Amino acid sequence: MSALHLRAVIARRGIDVTLDVAAGETVAITGPNGAGKSSLLGVIAGLLRPDDGEVRLGDRVLDATPPHARGVALLAQDPLLFPHMSVLANVAFAPRARGVRRRQANELALRHLTEVGAETLAGRRPTEISGGQAQRVAVARALAADPELLLLDEPMASLDVDVRPALRQTLRTALADRTAIIVTHDAADARALADRVVVIEHGHIVEDGPTEQVLDDPQSGFAVRLVSGSIK
Amino acid sequence: MPRWLWFPAALAAAFIILPLAAIVLRVDPATLPALVTSPSALEALWLSLRTATAGTALCILLGVPLATVLARTSFRGQGLIRSLVLLPLVLPPVVSGLALLYTFGRRGLLGQSLDLVGIQIPFTTLAVVIAQTFVALPFLVISLEGALRTSGTRYEAVAATLGARPTTVFRRVTLPLVAPGLLSGSVLAFARCLGEFGATITFAGNLPGVTSTMPLQVYLLRVDDPDAAVALSLVLVVVAIAVIGFARHGRAL
Incomplete structure (x- = not known):
């Protein structure tokens, strides 16, 4: 478990963000589509090279570190379970x-x-389980990597509304004392999972504060719409 | 679809099927077993199977890295490399054979150096394998590169963030995901190896037991012993049908 310091500039996308996440803290990043949220996760995970910036995890500078050596696990919107392995083998992959x-x-x-x-x-194939079950397994697979930092990119967006609360509860337990960043468009996710909410618009942070404060007294245009429920 | 298309369509199908039927009908079932199991036929069949298997193995060994590099990277001149690599697909095989002769022949590009250390490749069984690999490699590269592009890089990215090194990702995620493409590509390459004629006869000659594979044997026998030529041809037709069935099963065609 480590603190994260991120500075990322991606000129082409107009992204310029500096973000700190304390050890054990869970930060929700929200903002309109195309604001650059997923790109930031890509930079942290080492899958996307920024034009300029720095990624520091604990006392390690990760800029030249390949993805596999970063200790950063990424959970995407799609579970992306390896289709040729059993559920158990998927989770055992990282160990x-x-x-x-x-x-x-x-x-x-x-x-x-x-x-x-x-x-x-455990014994099933990824094709034999439901979307909600697959995302649960994907969470288990990411946790099995024992990451210093867990990134979640809209982990519930592709799930039916009725299975979201159960996964949210699972994540609540899993993220309790982990350093994590979750990208979400759902105020309920932020409220349940995050200590802090960061709003990004047009590649810049426009609002940053404790979850309660941001959700109860939103300042930015996007946060107002998020809380009023006009974004789903 | 206009109904009249049925007529030229049937004509096209008949155009392919009729010659196959002609060769099957020409076979005399009474003498077939003896002709197919004659020592020279068995020798050619055995040589064909050995060389085609070795050729396919070489195609896999060389083609998997090449297809992966072509599918997963971009560099200057990549388009040109891809076009050149696919060239044997459309090149007349006899030209391929000549090209190999000027590469590995005694006075060839590499052949001169090989000759100095006492290695002579032309007109050996190794030359047969090289000729087959040369013409079959593009089949494997094309199928596999397509499969790699279709499967995409998302699973590989996930595997990397789970802590797997590039070699582990390649072995445990990339290759298993394209296994069907690799299998059908290998089957196509094997079929091309087995049927190779032009490059082989140019580069390796026609020495019984050494370089005279099934297609060469058929060509050799077609005048003096047409019944034997037809019997051997039937074996090749049966193998070809099996290959098509196999490749279609793996959805390569």
Whole structure:
């Protein structure tokens, strides 16, 4: 668990953001589509190279570090479970990749599956489970990587409304004392999961404050619309 | 669809099917077993299977890295490289054979140096394998590059953020995801290896047991022993049908 310092400039997209996340803190990033939220996650994960900037996690500067060595796990809107592996093998992927023996990796995977309430799915194939179940498994898979920082890019956007509360509860437990950033368009997600809300418009931070403050007394145009429920 | 299209469509289908039927009908079932199992036929069949298997293996060994580089990177001149690599697909095989001769031949580009250390490639079984690999490699590269582009990089990105090194991602995510494409590409390459004639006879010659594969044997026998030529052809037709069935199953065609 480490604190994050991010500065990212992507000229082509008009993005210029500086953001700090304390160790153990969960920050919700919200803002209109195309504001650059996912790009920021890409920069932190090492999948996108900024024109200028810095990513620091704890006391490590990550700018020249390849994605696999960053200790940053990314959970996307789509679960993206590896279709050729069982659910258990998916969750065991990260431990196996860092050299844990198969047996131990499987035990670890089963523990993480239990944590998200998906242990009964262990033997199934990703094609045999529902979207909500798949996203649960994806959460378990990300946790099994034991990341110093967890990035969640609209993890509930592709799910039916009726399964969201259950996953939200799962994430609430999982994120409790983790450093995490969640991109969301849902005020309920922010309220349930985040300590702090950051609003980004046109590539810049326009509002940044404790969740209650931002949601109860929104200042930026987007936050006002988010709270009034006109964004779904 | 206008109904009259049925007529030229049927004509086109008949155009392909009729010659196949002609060769099947020409086969004498009574003598077929003896002709197919004659020592020279078995020798050619065995040589064909060995060289085509080796050629396919070489195609996989060389083609997988090439297809991956073409699908996953972009660099100056990549378009040109891709076009050149696909050239053997449309080049007359006899020209490919000549090109190989001027590469690996005694006075060829590499052949001179090879000759100095005592390695002579033309007119050996190795030359057969090289000729087959040369003409079949594009089939594997095309199928696999297509499969790699279709499968995209999203799974690879996830695997990387889960802590997997590039080699682990390649082995455990990239390759398994394109396994169907790799399999059908290999089958097509195997078929092209098995049917190779022009490049082989130019670069490797026609020495029984050494370079005389099935297609060369058919060509050799067609005048003196047409029944044997037809019997061997039937074997090649059957293999070709099996390959098409296999490749279609893997959705390469």
